[in-house]
Amino acid sequence: MGRTAILLISCPDTKGILAEVTGFIARNGGNIIHADQHIDFQKKIFFMRIEWELSDFKIPDSQIGDAFSPIAQKFKMEWELHFSDEVKRVAIFVSKHDHCLYELLYRFKAGDFPGGDLRLVISNHLDLKELVERFGVPFYHFPVSRENKQEVEKKELELLKEEGIDLIILARYMQILSDQFVNQYRNRIINIHHSFLPAFVGAKPYHRAYERGVKIIGATSHYVTEELDQGPIIEQDVVRVSHRDSVEDMIRKGRDLEKLVLARAVKWHLENKILVYDNKTVIFD
Amino acid sequence: MGRTAILLISCPDTKGILAEVTGFIARNGGNIIHADQHIDFQKKIFFMRIEWELSDFKIPDSQIGDAFSPIAQKFKMEWELHFSDEVKRVAIFVSKHDHCLYELLYRFKAGDFPGGDLRLVISNHLDLKELVERFGVPFYHFPVSRENKQEVEKKELELLKEEGIDLIILARYMQILSDQFVNQYRNRIINIHHSFLPAFVGAKPYHRAYERGVKIIGATSHYVTEELDQGPIIEQDVVRVSHRDSVEDMIRKGRDLEKLVLARAVKWHLENKILVYDNKTVIFD
Amino acid sequence: MGRTAILLISCPDTKGILAEVTGFIARNGGNIIHADQHIDFQKKIFFMRIEWELSDFKIPDSQIGDAFSPIAQKFKMEWELHFSDEVKRVAIFVSKHDHCLYELLYRFKAGDFPGGDLRLVISNHLDLKELVERFGVPFYHFPVSRENKQEVEKKELELLKEEGIDLIILARYMQILSDQFVNQYRNRIINIHHSFLPAFVGAKPYHRAYERGVKIIGATSHYVTEELDQGPIIEQDVVRVSHRDSVEDMIRKGRDLEKLVLARAVKWHLENKILVYDNKTVIFD
Amino acid sequence: MGRTAILLISCPDTKGILAEVTGFIARNGGNIIHADQHIDFQKKIFFMRIEWELSDFKIPDSQIGDAFSPIAQKFKMEWELHFSDEVKRVAIFVSKHDHCLYELLYRFKAGDFPGGDLRLVISNHLDLKELVERFGVPFYHFPVSRENKQEVEKKELELLKEEGIDLIILARYMQILSDQFVNQYRNRIINIHHSFLPAFVGAKPYHRAYERGVKIIGATSHYVTEELDQGPIIEQDVVRVSHRDSVEDMIRKGRDLEKLVLARAVKWHLENKILVYDNKTVIFD
The missing domain is CATH 3.30.70.260 (ACT domain)
Incomplete structure (x- = not known):
């Protein structure tokens, strides 16, 4: 074609x-x-x-x-x-978890995302620097504290502008972006949340799923908005658990969901298959 | 609307x-x-x-x-x-299993199939007569043997013509229809097969799934063609099994699949959402 | 055996x-x-x-x-x-929705629940009387208002005691039972909630799922406790939806989940496969 | 613990x-x-x-x-x-497809397989040499032709013995192992087949799934026996497809199944959770 x-x-x-x-x-x-x-x-x-x-x-x-x-x-x-030959410039934000990052690095490398050009990875920690650089992708370290957050975001935004970034992927990035930041990339920041939203909004969803005794856990990819975990949902998937699954088992099973659910959302975004309205998505897949 | x-x-x-x-x-x-x-x-x-x-x-x-x-x-x-206000006239064929029949009787009654008018049920056995009549649907008994098959089919076709039947549903009907019969209702006979086709074509699929030690079983609804279990697939679904599941457990779990997979196919057909080509279906759902 | x-x-x-x-x-x-x-x-x-x-x-x-x-x-x-030859005496509570009731009536009749004897159906409406009686099951009508609730529950409890009821199934019963009532049947009242709990606790979960734009909907069967929709979860299942699904489509898809998820919970309860502790269930299936 | x-x-x-x-x-x-x-x-x-x-x-x-x-x-x-502190020595066999290999390399590195020590990768091609070595794992190239097959297998077996290999993983290895080879590693060679076995035994299963018009595709991990794709099934999983999915789409969707289904089988094997009998598996998960 x-x-x-x-x-x-x-x-x-x-x-x-x-x-x-x-x-x-x-x-x-x-x-x-x-x-x-x-x-x-x-x-x-x-x-x-x-x-x-x-x-x-x-x-x-x-x-x-x-x-x-x-x-x-x-x-x-x-x-x-x-x-169809447009290429969006992509930045990935990570903290310490590597499973989503790994999946994305592989897919960019394997040619699964022809519509995306992975330009850089930003992290508030150094743990994943070596992995990223092994893939030949520039790694930027921006340590974040309560005090310097505003200033750090400003520097990050400058870097993103310089590099002409079109899409930001939060691959288990453990910081909350400010409203000002989000505003500059409306419907262009994709996050992966490790629960079947809107169940277990916020922190430690697997622990809370375990406490509640659910029989199915999930993962949700969504665009980031000002309200935490409330943005338009792009994709969700689930996996069965039972009383035999400890929190650690859930975390392990969930990792496999998270990386696939995030990858699907990124793929659809890069193929211009998503329309956002009314805090919901239309996915033309 | x-x-x-x-x-x-x-x-x-x-x-x-x-x-x-x-x-x-x-x-x-x-x-x-x-x-x-x-x-x-x-x-x-x-x-x-x-x-x-x-x-x-x-x-x-x-x-x-x-x-x-x-x-x-x-x-x-x-x-x-x-x-949209067209109504197709429907006949159901059954033998002795009642779960699919039951589901269909309920759905016709509950208004799930506004595009269909259930005119009659045909069976080669008498077991389900009472159930069918309790729903106020005419029941016809056509016992089939190797000898009288041709003749019986002729009578069935006459009845179907008289009643102006547009769609035939084989709800676990345990007889194979002749080519002549199938030809008169091309792409208008829906069968439910109790396996994930093309695995386990033919008889006793659950027994063979058990023997093979599969970890997932399925059900398949398809249009009937001259070749057994080879017609265009309309819908499939699956459920997990394990070594703990006996053949009986598989049959029980399978029943819940069969009735839903059949009901979905009937619904799409009645809503004119299916196109058949090249022994495959396009489902505009 | x-x-x-x-x-x-x-x-x-x-x-x-x-x-x-x-x-x-x-x-x-x-x-x-x-x-x-x-x-x-x-x-x-x-x-x-x-x-x-x-x-x-x-x-x-x-x-x-x-x-x-x-x-x-x-x-x-x-x-x-x-x-193994114990038989628990069962009562079903319903309001107007018939799909869960229907599924249960069928299963009791079809021999899917050998450990249960369906003694009676209680409803706050008359809509399902005919259906229940067609199955030969006694139907009791207890209209409930804000004013008479306490008194009605008392009468219901008397009837349940008289009949020696061991298990109550709320098959889309649209009334909230009082704490006193629940206390008498601790871990012996099974409810079906039409969402993937703990998402969408409370009323109109499909409407809220639609509003939120989720990509998967679910159903949850659980034991009833004093806190609404917070009891021990027995079973959950889910189905995919998309932007194409209206609230009505979700309700329709959800019905197929609800009836199966409720039936599985009832089956496990009747087979003594459930242990409750710490507001969670251990299911020995 | x-x-x-x-x-x-x-x-x-x-x-x-x-x-x-x-x-x-x-x-x-x-x-x-x-x-x-x-x-x-x-x-x-x-x-x-x-x-x-x-x-x-x-x-x-x-x-x-x-x-x-x-x-x-x-x-x-x-x-x-x-x-529990036993470590099995593992060899991976690959050809040119990298997705399963990649997933396994990641998991061994990430500590998901504490019971396994990945000693080496064998391939009949050079394509994945760089990737393997980037992970610090020894890579061995054994080109196979019809003529030298017996001889090559002999050399491979020598290497496997030298390294004390306990488990062989065929991560989309496109060669059929001889009966003699299989005999030496009975129930210790895990293969991933890219179909929902027993549907589409043999080559090009996605093409045949496309031709048949199935609505669900799958992947199967199994122990290798003398009969092609007939060994004891360890794990299976499926994903929905529709008329919209081309063969290429199925291959792409299937890749995500294959790597997870293979990883689960490897995990269970390394944790000694699998018993084989009668060409079936009991999985104590």
Whole structure:
């Protein structure tokens, strides 16, 4: 398959949107290969992800936006245009746990994330420096304390800007980012929480799952918002536990969930398959 | 939501299909509420299910087919047109196992299958007569032997024709239907097989799963074709087993799978969400 | 397999418990067919379920307790003795939802619960009277209002006592039982909650799951305690949902979970496979 | 928890086995921390895994076998004695796929397999040499052709003997081992097959799953026997697919299953939790 363009759209639901958008692409010689729409009937919002081949498309990349603009205005659309060969620049934040980091390093290296370029890893500890550098990825150490937090975040943001980072992955990063930080990367910070949210929001979810005697534990990847563990959920998965599982067993089983649930969220984000609205996600997978 | 029309389409993939179909609906005042397309890139086939509200649609029901015909011809489409208030007439075939029958009787009664009208139950045994009649559904007893099979099928087909049956559900019916029978209801006979096909095709799958020592068992709903257990798969599901599970335990656990996997297939069929091609199904769920 | 005895034990963990208990059974000619132990290392508690054939056992049923007593005292055991042909008398409480009731009625009828005798159904509404009576089960109507609640519960308890009820199943019963009521049936009232507890404790969990945008929904069966939805969890299960699922879809998918998760809990309870401690369950399945 | 001994037993089922074994441990001061038994009632075989703390055990390690021997003889037991600080020496065989290898390298490094010492990796290709050596593990290249296969296996076996290898893991090794080879490591070679066995035995299972249109794919870890993909199944897991998944998508989804299913089997083997009989496994997890 050749190069493609991807249009992500949301707008008030009304008649004729689909016909107008597909007509625009067809008239200009585009071959639609994926079209996925969704309507939230309760809130009357229309969502679409549409992808078409560019080989015979008559409009050059740089002018597609302008050409599409009248349709967007007519339907009051919020929209994004992406190209299949776009590469997002990625930063990973970690603390001491290595399982999610490891999985991501492997996947970037193995070519599982063609839409992402892993530029750097930031950590508040030095434990994972050697591992990261063994993969040839720059490692930055930013120790964080209650006192220096604001200042450290400022420096981190400078580095992220310098490197043109588009996506931040919190791979079991044990610090809470400030609202100012989050605001600069709205819907572009993916966190992995080690519980089946909204059960066990906050710290030590496996311990609390053990205390409560649940029979299933889970992991949740979500975009980070100002409210802790309350951002739009991207993906969740679960695994059975029983009275035989100690907290340590749960932590061990949970690790396998966490890394896969995080990797799926990163993949969908890099493939422009996620639309966020109303603190929820539409996943066009 | 009001009355809707549903168009199921498959045709050779080419440019402009989506634009043309959605344009047709939009031009005539239809409000598209679901549009789901799929392309088999290997075989270059385009599939679509599109559903629109009829309240403001300018073309009367009976003329939609004719109006759409030129588009269908242009793209060499195979297509079906359905309406949301259509009701398919359903017959269930059973032998002695009651769990799938029970589930279906309940769901028809509970309103889970608004697109289906359960007209009758046919069995080669009398065991379930009382149960069926308690639900107010006509029960027909057709004992089958090697000798009378052809003749019995003929009578069954007459009854099915008389009652205008559109869909046959084999709810653990322990007889193999002849090719002639199957031919008259192509892609309109749904069977439940008590294994994770294609593992354990044929008889006594739980016994063979036990012998093989598998750690997961399954159930499969599929359309019936001439080849035993080889028809297009509609739905599958699985459950864990261990060395602790005897054959009887597997049968018991399997029952819960079978009835749900069968019910899902029936639901999708009645909602016109299934397209069959190449001995496979596209499920627009 | 012949008649068996089942011993459920919990006690402070120490050396020699298993040897002593199995020695007692072996010395008296019992053939152990299941032995399952568990130690909570954190709390240092020992749990065991042991089942043995009685055909050659030298102690008559009525004297087993006395014979075992010295061992029980030595290890400060809490213990229960059951026999495989014991039958617990069961009452189901319902309101208007019929899917869990239906599943239970079917299973009692189909012989899935040999350890239970369904004596009666109690409801605060009349909607399900006909269904219950069609199964030949006595139906009692106890309308509940804020004013008469205490009095109604008193009458219900009288009826339950008269009928010698051992187990109460709340099959989507939409009333909260008083502490006094719960106290009389400690660890003998099983409820089904339509969420993956502890997420969405309380009312309208599917609506809240929809609002929160979770990707998986669940159901939880648990023993009822004074605190709402906080009792010991017996079983949980989950199913995937997506942005395509409306609240109604979730409710529909959830129904299939609820009925199976409730049925599993009932089965384990009737087979004396559950030990409760510390607001958690040990399930010897 | 301190050092423990683990006894794995299978023998004809009869009365008194459990009492005798636990009595032996208790009399000698052992504190049983896990005891798990299973009876195959069809074949009348008794299985047990029992683990006890050695801190106060009166018999020195080297004499436990002799001391236990009379009991073993009395009940005609096959038995193995292990100690919790035993370390099995492990070799991994790979070809070109790296995902399973990677997962195993990570887990050995992360301390997930305390019972295993990864001594070396053998491959018929050079592709993964760098990766293996980056982890500090010796890499051996044994190119295999139809002509030299016998000779190569001989050399491999010499190396394995020299290194005292106890367990061989085939981490997507694309060669079939000869019967002679397999015989030397009976129940000590673990393979990962990329299908839900017994569906799709042999080559290219994902392609065949795609062709068949299944709705769920799986992975299976098993001990290697002379018959291809027919050895005792240790663990299986599955993931949903749909018509939207191409063969490539299935391969990608399958990779995540394969690595976890293989890792679980390796973990159980290293913890002496697996008993093999009758081409099946009993997993005391």
